[in-house]
Amino acid sequence: MPKIKLAEKTIEVIREICAKFNNEEGELINVLHGVQDQLGYLPAEVQEVIANELNMSVAKVYGVVTFYSFFSMIPQGEHPISICMGTACYVRGSEQVLTEFKRQLKIEVGQTTADGRFSINCLRCVGACGLAPVVLVGDRVYGRVSPQQVNKIISEYQEGCPAEETKTV
Amino acid sequence: MADYNMHLLVCGGTGCKASQSELIKMNLKNQLTELGLEEDIQVIHTGCFGFCEKGPIVKIQPDNTFYVSVTPEDTKEIIEEHIVKGRKVERLLYKDPSTKTSIIESKNMDFYKKQVRIALRNCGFINPDNIEEYVANDGYEALAKCLGEMTPEETTKLIIDSGLRGRGGGGFPTGLKWDITRKVEGDQKYVVCNADEGDPGAFMDRSILEGDPHTVIEAMAICGYCIGADKGLVYIRAEYPLAIERLKTAIGQAQEYGLLGEGILGTDFNFDIELRYGAGAFVCGEETALIHSMEGLRGEPTFKPPFPSVSGYLGKPTNVNNVETFANIPPIINKGAEWFGSIGTENSKGTKVFALAGKINNVGLIEVPMGTTLREVVYDIGGGIKDGKEFKAVQTGGPSGGCLTKDFLDTPIEYDSLIAAGSMMGSGGMIVMDEDDCMVAIAKFYLEFTLDESCGKCTPCRIGNKRLYEILDKITEGKGEPEDLDRLRALSDVVKDTSLCGLGQSSPNPILSTIENFFGEYESHVTIQKCPAGQCKSLLQYIIEDEKCTGCTLCFRHCPVGAISGEKRSPHFIDQSLCIKCGVCYQKCKFDAIKIA
Numbered sequence A: 001m002p003k004i005k006l007a008e009k010t011i012e013v014i015r016e017i018c019a020k021f022n023n024e025e026g027e028l029i030n031v032l033h034g035v036q037d038q039l040g041y042l043p044a045e046v047q048e049v050i051a052n053e054l055n056m057s058v059a060k061v062y063g064v065v066t067f068y069s070f071f072s073m074i075p076q077g078e079h080p081i082s083i084c085m086g087t088a089c090y091v092r093g094s095e096q097v098l099t100e101f102k103r104q105l106k107i108e109v110g111q112t113t114a115d116g117r118f119s120i121n122c123l124r125c126v127g128a129c130g131l132a133p134v135v136l137v138g139d140r141v142y143g144r145v146s147p148q149q150v151n152k153i154i155s156e157y158q159e160g161c162p163a164e165e166t167k168t169v
Numbered sequence B: 001m002a003d004y005n006m007h008l009l010v011c012g013g014t015g016c017k018a019s020q021s022e023l024i025k026m027n028l029k030n031q032l033t034e035l036g037l038e039e040d041i042q043v044i045h046t047g048c049f050g051f052c053e054k055g056p057i058v059k060i061q062p063d064n065t066f067y068v069s070v071t072p073e074d075t076k077e078i079i080e081e082h083i084v085k086g087r088k089v090e091r092l093l094y095k096d097p098s099t100k101t102s103i104i105e106s107k108n109m110d111f112y113k114k115q116v117r118i119a120l121r122n123c124g125f126i127n128p129d130n131i132e133e134y135v136a137n138d139g140y141e142a143l144a145k146c147l148g149e150m151t152p153e154e155t156t157k158l159i160i161d162s163g164l165r166g167r168g169g170g171g172f173p174t175g176l177k178w179d180i181t182r183k184v185e186g187d188q189k190y191v192v193c194n195a196d197e198g199d200p201g202a203f204m205d206r207s208i209l210e211g212d213p214h215t216v217i218e219a220m221a222i223c224g225y226c227i228g229a230d231k232g233l234v235y236i237r238a239e240y241p242l243a244i245e246r247l248k249t250a251i252g253q254a255q256e257y258g259l260l261g262e263g264i265l266g267t268d269f270n271f272d273i274e275l276r277y278g279a280g281a282f283v284c285g286e287e288t289a290l291i292h293s294m295e296g297l298r299g300e301p302t303f304k305p306p307f308p309s310v311s312g313y314l315g316k317p318t319n320v321n322n323v324e325t326f327a328n329i330p331p332i333i334n335k336g337a338e339w340f341g342s343i344g345t346e347n348s349k350g351t352k353v354f355a356l357a358g359k360i361n362n363v364g365l366i367e368v369p370m371g372t373t374l375r376e377v378v379y380d381i382g383g384g385i386k387d388g389k390e391f392k393a394v395q396t397g398g399p400s401g402g403c404l405t406k407d408f409l410d411t412p413i414e415y416d417s418l419i420a421a422g423s424m425m426g427s428g429g430m431i432v433m434d435e436d437d438c439m440v441a442i443a444k445f446y447l448e449f450t451l452d453e454s455c456g457k458c459t460p461c462r463i464g465n466k467r468l469y470e471i472l473d474k475i476t477e478g479k480g481e482p483e484d485l486d487r488l489r490a491l492s493d494v495v496k497d498t499s500l501c502g503l504g505q506s507s508p509n510p511i512l513s514t515i516e517n518f519f520g521e522y523e524s525h526v527t528i529q530k531c532p533a534g535q536c537k538s539l540l541q542y543i544i545e546d547e548k549c550t551g552c553t554l555c556f557r558h559c560p561v562g563a564i565s566g567e568k569r570s571p572h573f574i575d576q577s578l579c580i581k582c583g584v585c586y587q588k589c590k591f592d593a594i595k596i597a
Helices: A008-018 A025-039 A045-055 A058-067 A087-091 A096-103 A149-156 B014-018 B019-034 B072-085 B131-136 B143-150 B152-162 B176-182 B202-212 B213-227 B241-256 B288-296 B323-335 B337-341 B374-380 B415-420 B439-453 B459-475 B483-498 B504-506 B509-517 B517-527 B554-558 B584-588
Strands: A079-084 A118-123 A135-137 A141-142 B005-011 B041-046 B056-060 B065-067 B188-197 B231-237 B272-278 B317-321 B351-358 B363-371 B391-396 B402-404 B427-436 B542-544 B594-596
Touching: A008 A025, A008 A045, A025 A045, A025 A058, A045 A058, A079 A096, A087 A096, A087 B351, A087 B427, A087 B439, A096 A118, A096 A149, A118 B363, A135 A149, B005 B019, B014 B019, B014 B202, B014 B584, B019 B041, B019 B072, B056 B072, B065 B072, B131 B213, B131 B241, B143 B213, B143 B323, B152 B176, B152 B213, B152 B323, B152 B337, B176 B213, B176 B317, B188 B202, B188 B213, B188 B323, B202 B213, B202 B241, B202 B323, B202 B351, B213 B231, B213 B241, B213 B317, B213 B323, B231 B241, B231 B288, B241 B272, B272 B288, B323 B337, B351 B374, B363 B374, B374 B391, B391 B439, B402 B509, B415 B517, B427 B542, B439 B459, B439 B504, B439 B509, B439 B517, B459 B483, B459 B504, B459 B517, B483 B504, B483 B509, B483 B517, B509 B517, B542 B584, B554 B584, B584 B594
Parallel strands: A079 A118, B005 B041, B188 B231, B188 B317, B231 B272, B351 B427
Antiparallel strands: A079 A135, A135 A141, B005 B056, B056 B065, B351 B363, B391 B402, B391 B427, B542 B594
C-alpha cells in the first residue's frame, strides 16, 4: 500500500478524538469508531498517530483494527453497496444478487471501483428480514432485490444521487 | 396519553423504516395539521409490531384498526376516510389468506393468536422515546418495588424461583448467575447487557432496544441492586444506529427522572449506565470475548473459569445477561415467579422471541410460550411455506445450531428438546427452508460465517473449520468423494471437543445435523454428483426442452448475459459456455420448458 502523508489538520482531528477519551488505552475501540466516523477509514498512518497518542504499540492498534469487521483500512466508494448475507437473505437469493453486483461493477467484495464511485461489502443481517434479500447503498435500503434489478440500482447512482424522496401527498 | 382522543401508531422498526415509515408518519402529521386535528390526534412511532412481512404497519387506537402494507400515498385516504368519516379503509386491512376476509384487529390474526408477549410487551404499543408512556404501562414499578419492599436476596430469590434462563443462547439460569455474582466479594461490580446480536437472521434484541429501551434500563438497575453493582454497561453493535439513539435518549430521560444516577427513588442505591460499542465480531457474543472487547482489546475469549461473575470487566465481578433476558425481569418482579412459571414447560419457563424468516409467508418477530411446537410456529403463525412449496427444514440456533426436518415439526420448543433433536435454542433465529434449498450449501454457508468470525486464537477452530469448509466446498463443486463424509464427521468431532470457546465447540453443528438428517442429499452430491435441490451451480445445467418451448422470447429477454438464442416462435437454446446459471430463465418461463439437469 502506498504511503500517504497525513495533513496537519487530519492529525489534529485524530488527536482531538483521542483527547476526548483521555488518551486512555482502554478506550481504543471508541477512538477508532470516532476516527473512522470522521475520516471514513483507518489507514496505517492514522493508526500510527492513534498508537502514539494512546501510548501503545502500533501492532496492538493494528491487531484491533483488523480484528473487527466494522473497521476498514481501505477507503469506501462514494456509494458503498452492502449486500446482506444473513441467513434469511441468503435463502432468499442474496448470493445471486451479490454475484450480479460483482459482475456488473467488475470488482470483488471489499474492493472499490477504479473511479471510486462504488464499493461492495457484505454484511450480516440488518434486521429487515421481511424485506429479504436486502441491499444497502449508503444508508438507503432496497428490499426484495432480484438480480434483474441490480442494473437499475447501479444506474440510479451513475449520474449523482437519486432524487431524495420527499414526496408528500 | 390521556389528552388525545386518538393515536396513530406507525411502526418505527428497522424493516418498516426501510419501507418509508418515517415519511408515512410525517404525511399523517402534516395532513392532521392541515385539518386542524393535531391537538386531538397524536401520531407516534413505536417499536416493531413484529409482522414485518406486511410492513409498514399503522395501527389506530382506540379502535385497534391494524393497517398493513401502508405506503406514503395511502395516508391521505386513512385520514379522510378513517379519521374524518369514520370508515375503515378496506383495502389496507389484513386479508386472511384462507378465508379472504378482512381482519380489523391484530389479535384476531393467526399471526398473533398464539403469541404471548412478555419481552415484547411494549413493542408496538408505546413510543420508545417517551419515558412517560413506559411509566404508564407499569414502567419502573418493578424497580420501585425492589428498592422499597424487597432486599437484594429476596429479589434474587424471586428470579431464581421464576425459572428464567438466559435467552442469549446458553440457557443458564439467570437467578443463579445473579446469586453467584452477588455472593462474590468485590469493591466494584458491573452489570453488562449483551446487545451484540450477531446471529445472522436474528433481530429480537435490536427490536427490543428500538421498541422498549426502558425495560432494559430498568432490569439492569434491578440486577445492579441484587448483585451490588452501581455501574451498568451496554455492549451494543455499532451497526445498530437506531437502537443506539433510542437507548441514549432513554438513558438521558431515566437520569432526568432520577431513575438512574445517585440516590435512586430516594434510597441510597446508585446506578448508572454507559454504552460500549461493538465493531462487528460474532465471537464477542461470548462473555469473556465481550469483556475483552469492552476493555478495548481484540475480542478473543479466554478460558473459563474464572467466570465473569468472579473476574470480569477490569478483573471485577461482572454479571452478563442478554437483552431479551433483561426484558423479562420487570414483568417477573411485578407479576411474581409463580405467574411466570405457569407459562412454558417444566424446564423452560416463560416465552421465547424468535425471528421467523426465510421461505415462509409471514416473516416477522414472534414471541411464543416455551413448549409451542415447530408446526404451530411454521404453519399457524408463519402461515406456511411461500409459494405453496414443500417444507424441508427449519434452522434454529444460527451458526451454532442445526437443521430440523419435518419429523421434528411436533417437537415442543424448549432448551432441552431442541438439543436432543440435534439443534439448539440459540438466540432465536428461525430460518425456514423449502425444497429448493440444498442442505450441503446451507452447511457451507454457516461454515463460511464461522470461518469469517473465528478469532483465530485456538487451532481447532482456526484451522479445523477451514478444512471443514474446504471439504464442503469441494462437495458443492462436484468434486467430492464418499470418504469426504467420514472426514467431515471425524473432523467435526475434533473441532467440537477441542475448541476453546462456544463458537468453535458448536461450529460443526450445522454440518453434523445436516449429515444426520439429510444424508441422502450429501450422498447424492458425492456419488452421482447431483444436487437434488438444484442449488449447487457446478452440479447443474439449465436446458430448454424443445417440445415445450413456444419461442415466446421471455427467457431471451431476461437473460443477463445473452446466453440464450433462438428465433421467435421456435425453440430457444442456452449456450452453456456463456450461462452463469443465475436461474432467471427458469423462473421466468411460463411453459415449464426449462429444466435443471
